[in-house]
Amino acid sequence: MSRGPHPQTDPLPAERLPVGAEAGARVARTGTLAHHADMAPERMIFASRGCRAAFLLALTLLVSGCLDQRDSASGDGSHAPPLTGATSSTAASGTAGPDPSAPPSTEPAPEDLDVELSEALKRFRNSPPSLHGTYEYRSTDSTLSYELWVDWPAFRLTLTATENAGPTAGEISDPMIIATVDGKRFGVRDPATDEAGIVRSFGEAPWVLGPMLNFFGEEASTLWCVEGSAVGMEEVLQRAAILLRCTEYDAFDAWVDRETGLVLRQVPRVSDEEPGWFGFVEVEFDPSLDPSLFDPQSV
Numbered sequence: 001m002s003r004g005p006h007p008q009t010d011p012l013p014a015e016r017l018p019v020g021a022e023a024g025a026r027v028a029r030t031g032t033l034a035h036h037a038d039m040a041p042e043r044m045i046f047a048s049r050g051c052r053a054a055f056l057l058a059l060t061l062l063v064s065g066c067l068d069q070r071d072s073a074s075g076d077g078s079h080a081p082p083l084t085g086a087t088s089s090t091a092a093s094g095t096a097g098p099d100p101s102a103p104p105s106t107e108p109a110p111e112d113l114d115v116e117l118s119e120a121l122k123r124f125r126n127s128p129p130s131l132h133g134t135y136e137y138r139s140t141d142s143t144l145s146y147e148l149w150v151d152w153p154a155f156r157l158t159l160t161a162t163e164n165a166g167p168t169a170g171e172i173s174d175p176m177i178i179a180t181v182d183g184k185r186f187g188v189r190d191p192a193t194d195e196a197g198i199v200r201s202f203g204e205a206p207w208v209l210g211p212m213l214n215f216f217g218e219e220a221s222t223l224w225c226v227e228g229s230a231v232g233m234e235e236v237l238q239r240a241a242i243l244l245r246c247t248e249y250d251a252f253d254a255w256v257d258r259e260t261g262l263v264l265r266q267v268p269r270v271s272d273e274e275p276g277w278f279g280f281v282e283v284e285f286d287p288s289l290d291p292s293l294f295d296p297q298s299v
Contacts, residue, residue, distance in 0.1 A: 113230035117242045117256060121223075124261025128152040128215050131262070133283030135211045137275040141165050144275075146210050149287075153183035154294035155212055177299040178209070183216070187296030196299050211278075214263060222278075223254055223263050236264045237283055245269075260285065 130151040137144040142161050149156040158175040177189040177196075189196045202208060206220070213220040228246035234255065235241065241255040241264055251269040256262070265279025292298060 113232070113242065116258070117230040117244060120242060120256055120258055120261035122261070124214075125218065129260040129262055129285050130287065130289065131283055131285050132287040132289065134281050136278065136281055137210070138277040139164075139274040140276075144210070146212075148211065149289055149293050150212075150215070151289050151294070152215055154181045154291075155179075155183070155215070156293045156298075157209070157212060159208070159210065176208070179294050179296050179299050181294045181296065185296055187299040189299040198296050211263075211280075221263075222266065223256075225254075226250075233258070237280060239264065239283075255279070 128150070132149050133147075135146040135148060142164055145160050145162065147158045156177070156179040158177050160175050161173045163169050163171050174191040174194070175189075176191045177187075179187045184200060186199050186202075187196060188199055206213065209216075211222070214222060223244070225244060225246040227248035228244060230242050231245045232243045233240060234243050236255045236257075240258040242258055244254040244256055246252050246254070246269075252266050253269060254266045255264045257264050262283075263279075264283070265277070267277055267279075
């Protein structure tokens with residue numbers, strides 16, 4: 001399945017960096033994330049193994065400034081209330097892709113899978129789902145965790161880094177917090193200084209938005225598949241998911257929610273890539289969300 005051009009629903013502005021993003025931007029300017037003339041900057045972020053590793057490093061630098069100030073991220077009052085509601089929500093199994101204990105999904109004939117995938121992705125572009133969930137980027141040395149509240153174009157995220165190795169293993173950074181009502185004006189709290197500001201641009205560092213980039217349009221999506229196709233149906237987080245296998249350039253498997261078109265998980269097909277796993281570990285669709293969560297002044 002090749003990807004054709006698709007206009008962004010709201011291109012990320014490029015006027016200046018948000019508070020606290022300078023450290024990550026310096027990594028981007030070293031050349032690892034250099035822009036190609038024929039490729040949108042947002043697409044370059046996940047377009048090669050080196051870029052994925054730099055993405056992880058940049059985010060770790062950005063959120064790790066306060067690791068020596070605390071032992072965990074719990075109890076600081078920065079997170080909104082836990083998941084509530086009755087729609088699908090479950091913890092991750094810890095495996096690369098589908099839940100191993102899930103029964104086989106009922107799937108369409110092979111010739112219909114690509115059509116079904118295309119329709120699911122179109123539903124996502126036209127009507128992104130509201131959700132509350134946790135999304136992780138996992139590597140050997142650290143795990144980046146996003147808690148997301150989305151009622152598009154409004155969203156709120158908190159980003160923390162957990163050290164997985166070395167003398168600081170188990171320590172969790174203070175959170176970076178971003179909130180917006182319209183996807184154009186963002187409240188940002190810098191974890192290193194605990195200062196907040198309002199920005200209209202993420203400059204060279206749109207990758208701080210992590211999984212939220214998928215909501216900004218196909219050009220910003222992490223699901224950039226040069227050559228591939230839908231190969232089956234599997235269950236992920238108690239959801240029927242279409243398995244997309246990308247086989248060229250930067251090969252990966254991706255699990256796309258059949259109902260909403262949301263990309264639930266992606267796993268590189270080369271075992272030593274970093275991050276080696278990224279996706280939702282829990283998600284609830286159509287939750288009851290307090291509109292005050294999205295106020296840029298609330299960070």
